[in-house]
Amino acid sequence: MVKKDNVILIGMPGAGKSTLGIVAAKIIGYDFLDADLLIQKQSDKTLQKIIDAMGPDGFIQVENEVLCGIDVHRTVVSPGGSAVYSEDAMKHLSEIGTIVYLKVSLDELMGRLGGLHERGVVMKDGMGGLADIYEERIPLYEKYAEVTIDMDGTTVREAAAKLVDTLSMRGAI
Ligand SMILES: Nc1ncnc2c1ncn2[C@@H]1O[C@H](COP(=O)(O)OP(=O)(O)OP(=O)(O)O)[C@@H](O)[C@H]1O
Ligand SMILES: O=C(O)C1=C[C@@H](O)[C@@H](O)[C@H](O)C1
């Protein structure tokens, strides 16, 4: 059986997967892997270029393949917010780690991101903005979450502490 010794952060763009992933990894002595950077490295293109060239579905396919190939131990993994569109990838990630959903309200995300300008996100046809993405994805984050942490109203430092405390209490690290 594969050892489930990683921590996988999921959640909306701007939920803090990348920001908290590296801070938490330092606190608990794990490695850190930002899967967005892995996609860029393996494709030799920026995320935005992949999305522009292949469209949302093409990007999701690339992301799925890259996530399925992740083979790490004692690592905090931060995929992009769109990872939950890929069933194979989520199956693989849930086999190698504990899936932690960083739950942040739409209001708080709006405040953090100020909309979606300058931030490459997978926006399917007919979607108008962050609220549409939020509505479509919340059931997916909830479906895959083994642990859910409400991060509204926290500073980065408080959120990192909350993440580490929760993981420790759950025996996930
Ligand atoms: N409590 C908090 N926890 C995490 N990030 C916070 C918090 N409060 C504010 N922020 C800010 O919100 C942003 C989170 O962005 P980050 O890139 O980490 O999100 P992400 O979940 O990795 O998104 P993506 O899916 O696009 O990769 C950062 O600018 C960070 O400084
Ligand atoms: O949530 C999203 O749709 C995305 C988030 C980013 O991290 C990247 O993975 C990509 O730009 C898509």
Ligand SMILES: [Mg+2]
């Ligand atoms: Mg990120």
